[in-house]
Amino acid sequence: MSQTGFNPPQAVPAPQDNEAQLVDAARAGDTGAFTELVNRYDRRIFRLAMNITQNREDAEDAMQEAFLKSYQHLDEFQGDSRFYTWLVRIAVNEALMRLRKRRPNHVSLDEPVEGDEDLMPREIEDWDPSPEQRYAQTELRKILDSVIDELHPDFRTVFVLRDVEELSTEETAELLGLSVPAVKSRLLRARLKLRGKLNRYFRKVAETT
Amino acid sequence: MRCKQLIRELSNYLDGVLEPDVLADLERHLEHCEDCRLVVDTTRKTIQVFCNAEPAPLDPAIRERLHKALEQRLKRP
Numbered sequence: 001m002s003q004t005g006f007n008p009p010q011a012v013p014a015p016q017d018n019e020a021q022l023v024d025a026a027r028a029g030d031t032g033a034f035t036e037l038v039n040r041y042d043r044r045i046f047r048l049a050m051n052i053t054q055n056r057e058d059a060e061d062a063m064q065e066a067f068l069k070s071y072q073h074l075d076e077f078q079g080d081s082r083f084y085t086w087l088v089r090i091a092v093n094e095a096l097m098r099l100r101k102r103r104p105n106h107v108s109l110d111e112p113v114e115g116d117e118d119l120m121p122r123e124i125e126d127w128d129p130s131p132e133q134r135y136a137q138t139e140l141r142k143i144l145d146s147v148i149d150e151l152h153p154d155f156r157t158v159f160v161l162r163d164v165e166e167l168s169t170e171e172t173a174e175l176l177g178l179s180v181p182a183v184k185s186r187l188l189r190a191r192l193k194l195r196g197k198l199n200r201y202f203r204k205v206a207e208t209t
Numbered sequence: 210m211r212c213k214q215l216i217r218e219l220s221n222y223l224d225g226v227l228e229p230d231v232l233a234d235l236e237r238h239l240e241h242c243e244d245c246r247l248v249v250d251t252t253r254k255t256i257q258v259f260c261n262a263e264p265a266p267l268d269p270a271i272r273e274r275l276h277k278a279l280e281q282r283l284k285r286p
Contacts (some may be wrong), residue, residue: 031283034279034283035276035279038275038276038279042267042272042275043264043265043266043267044264046264046267046271047264047265060271060274060275063271063275064274064275064278064279067275067279068278068279068282071279071282071283072282119213119216119217120212120213120216121216121248124244124247124248124251125247125251126247126250126251127250127251127254131254131258132258132261132262137263138265140258140262141262141265144258144259144262148259159259163256163259163260164259164260164262166260169224184220184221187220188217188219188220191219191220191223191252191255191256192216192219192252194255194259195248195251195252195255198251198255198258199251202251202254202258
């Protein structure tokens, strides 16, 4: 297998026209085709694993295992979903396994759907129309990483799957072993919390005359 | 619809899965509640910012290790 480390992989795995062809080729033994898939998705899978585990070592492990397993079980991939979605499922399981190992006392409870807690946002200010443009990419990533890090793991995982990886509510529920209402409830709370934390970075700066 | 109820339906609204009558109720509320308009707008932007953010480049050392691990595994019959 050639080392294609400096071949910049695609940042966004939009439904690639040739993903299915690459998968077929890899299934037929074309390791180059599989390498291309790896290069295409390694950054996203690592980010996903980092977001869930919040630990670089575990994230790297989980990512490696995810790619290895996806290759080993390629013949089991039905092709009824995108390969990337299937890869995400494997990666999530690997990441969650490692997260649970590090936090054995952390119990994931199915939270009450209609809690009594006050969801009302406190910081209600107008933001820039395109808030992310205020920051350089590296700076923005730092901000997003830090606020996501502050989230409870249960909220964080649902948010990452629904809003970053764009899995459906049903896919997320199935993958995490949660009810649909539980996924929705956690997603709402995650979104509101993140909004609150991002407020200070994205609110409109008062103009001085 | 009151603010508290809107906030509870916020995710459903942004995901476009509200029943028509609830949707109409919610949008009527937004017409005269600036706070809720701001919350809807900034929550939508929150989702977009995360969704659009490109992942960081992979540390070359990590990529190197990944490829080595794959190479070893792929060698096996």
